[in-house]
Amino acid sequence: MPQLALFNTLKREKQIFEPLDPNHVRLYACGPTVYNYAHIGNARMAVVFDLLTRVLKTLYPKVTYVSNITDVDDKIMQASKDTGEPIDAITRKYETIYNDDMAALGCDKPDIQPRATEHIGDMIALIEALIERGHAYDADGHVLFNVPSFENYGGLSGRSRDEQVAGARVEVASYKKDAADFVLWKPSNDDEPGWDSPWGRGRPGWHIECSAMSEKHLGLPFDIHGGGADLKFPHHENEIAQSCCAHGESDLAAFANVWVHNGFVTVEGEKMSKSLGNVTLVHDLVGKYPGEALRLTLLSAQYRQPLDWSVEKIQQNKKQLDRFYARLDEMKDMDATPDAVPESITAALCDDLNTPQALAEMNALLKEENSPELKSKLLAAGRVLNVLQKDPAAWLGFGGDNQDSDIQALLDERTAAKAEKNFARADEIRDELAAQGIEIVDTPEGPKWRKAN
RNA sequence: GGCGCGGUGGCAGAGUGGCUAUGCAGCGGAUUGCAAAUCCGUGUACACCGGUUCGACUCCGGUCCGUGCCUCCA
Numbered sequence: 057m058p059q060l061a062l063f064n065t066l067k068r069e070k071q072i073f074e075p076l077d078p079n080h081v082r083l084y085a086c087g088p089t090v091y092n093y094a095h096i097g098n099a100r101m102a103v104v105f106d107l108l109t110r111v112l113k114t115l116y117p118k119v120t121y122v123s124n125i126t127d128v129d130d131k132i133m134q135a136s137k138d139t140g141e142p143i144d145a146i147t148r149k150y151e152t153i154y155n156d157d158m159a160a161l162g163c164d165k166p167d168i169q170p171r172a173t174e175h176i177g178d179m180i181a182l183i184e185a186l187i188e189r190g191h192a193y194d195a196d197g198h199v200l201f202n203v204p205s206f207e208n209y210g211g212l213s214g215r216s217r218d219e220q221v222a223g224a225r226v227e228v229a230s231y232k233k234d235a236a237d238f239v240l241w242k243p244s245n246d247d248e249p250g251w252d253s254p255w256g257r258g259r260p261g262w263h264i265e266c267s268a269m270s271e272k273h274l275g276l277p278f279d280i281h282g283g284g285a286d287l288k289f290p291h292h293e294n295e296i297a298q299s300c301c302a303h304g305e306s307d308l309a310a311f312a313n314v315w316v317h318n319g320f321v322t323v324e325g326e327k328m329s330k331s332l333g334n335v336t337l338v339h340d341l342v343g344k345y346p347g348e349a350l351r352l353t354l355l356s357a358q359y360r361q362p363l364d365w366s367v368e369k370i371q372q373n374k375k376q377l378d379r380f381y382a383r384l385d386e387m388k389d390m391d392a393t394p395d396a397v398p399e400s401i402t403a404a405l406c407d408d409l410n411t412p413q414a415l416a417e418m419n420a421l422l423k424e425e426n427s428p429e430l431k432s433k434l435l436a437a438g439r440v441l442n443v444l445q446k447d448p449a450a451w452l453g454f455g456g457d458n459q460d461s462d463i464q465a466l467l468d469e470r471t472a473a474k475a476e477k478n479f480a481r482a483d484e485i486r487d488e489l490a491a492q493g494i495e496i497v498d499t500p501e502g503p504k505w506r507k508a509n
Numbered sequence: 510g511g512c513g514c515g516g517u518g519g520c521a522g523a524g525u526g527g528c529u530a531u532g533c534a535g536c537g538g539a540u541u542g543c544a545a546a547u548c549c550g551u552g553u554a555c556a557c558c559g560g561u562u563c564g565a566c567u568c569c570g571g572u573c574c575g576u577g578c579c580u581c582c583a
């Protein structure tokens with residue numbers, strides 16, 4: 057069996073992945089805060105961890121992938137104030153949109169997708185444990201994690217004590233014993249979402265939800281914890297501190313064994329930001345381009361590398377898919393048994409998800425003659441990456457032969473013209489249709505047409 | 510300032526101490542009434558300067574440049 061190597065941020069090196077329990081691999085990735093449409097950066101995280109889960113599922117008998125929905129957060133409250141929509145309506149709406157958009161990118165829904173608001177009790181229990189162990193304190197309705205109480209704090213992001221700063225959501229400096237202390241629980245006004253707690257009516261800080269939900273659904277320690285590179289600090293650092301301290305552990309790996317962080321997406325060379333107005337929403341993209349082309353584009357760079365998003369790149373990856381689908385179309389009548397993923401592709405993916413290498417290996421397959429074996433290999437490789445599973449003719453756009461009698465009439469006329477060597481008329485018809493965005497492709501089975509792109 | 514990442518052919522993007530991916534674009538050719546697709550051929554590129562080595566794009570040191578995090582952020 058091939059061995060999976062992953063770059064472990066915690067150790068800062070690529071390591072052979074060794075599951076804590078080979079019969080059940082467990083991973084968690086920090087999901088979105090649902091107050092707006094997901095952007096292409098959210099999508100990269102979703103696609104990367106979807107792929108990682110697929111690869112793990114080819115290697116191990118049971119894999120549980122948990123990715124949360126953050127549905128309590130000050131940004132959501134702000135969105136509610138801005139739009140007048142109730143908080144629940146906002147979070148449910150964008151949760152649904154998120155899942156739909158990620159599905160369009162070929163991401164399976166995580167095995168478990170917990171909502172923060174449904175785990176408040178677990179968070180409170182965790183906070184209580186932290187207070188009992190002397191790692192947290194309450195101050196006027198706030199509960200803070202005391203960073204100096206955890207000797208190994210900072211081990212993930214590599215920051216020394218002096219450099220630590222607060223990762224709190226709100227300004228509570230006056231309550232802090234240490235500048236680096238961060239909020240576990242904070243009081244809510246009457247018009248804000250809140251839950252009863254030993255410290256009064258309030259709501260959780262950001263980091264505690266992931267500690268609570270990952271432990272609840274996966275148990276501690278679990279194998280892999282992931283998210284975007286920017287979450288390393290403070291979010292993941294604080295998660296580790298909370299989870300370790302709540303259980304009296306000093307080893308950072310007592311929470312999650314391997315940490316995986318995906319790189320950032322820039323757009324046309326610039327960082328995505330609201331001020332630049334270049335936040336690229338998945339929702340807009342899935343309306344314009346095939347989800348599979350978007351997925352492949354997100355996988356066109358190795359996951360840890362920065363990825364620059366551009367229309368040109370989408371089109372390039374779409375073409376790539378066209379080539380694969382064209383070959384699959386040629387082999388449409390062959391029986392394929394896509395069970396075994398070609399070794400070269402498994403090897404590439406097992407090398408820290410080297411998707412560009414996997415793509416290169418798939419291109420190498422195209423050098424082979426058409427055969428049931430080749431078809432099987434392509435489909436099996438495509439299945440791991442979750443591409444190439446569609447009907448080739450439909451992908452290539454040749455599905456609509458019988459749907460438009462006007463076009464069919466012109467095609468018939470052109471065929472007749474060609475038979476009479478009236479090429480002037482034949483070309484005229486080609487031009488006419490081209491003007492309508494219709495492309496004629498002559499094949500051994502006769503002319504076909506599709507919408508040009 | 511602290512921590513980190515990166516500079517590869519026109520573009521994208523892997524990788525390796527010697528055998529110099531892959532895709533897109535370009536160019537030449539084949540094929541096609543035309544077109545598309547396809548096929549064949551075509552590019553010794555690895556920021557700069559030193560060092561190690563029989564040999565470095567790959568290892569080490571330095572320089573320059575770009576970039577991420579350190580505040581909410583995937």
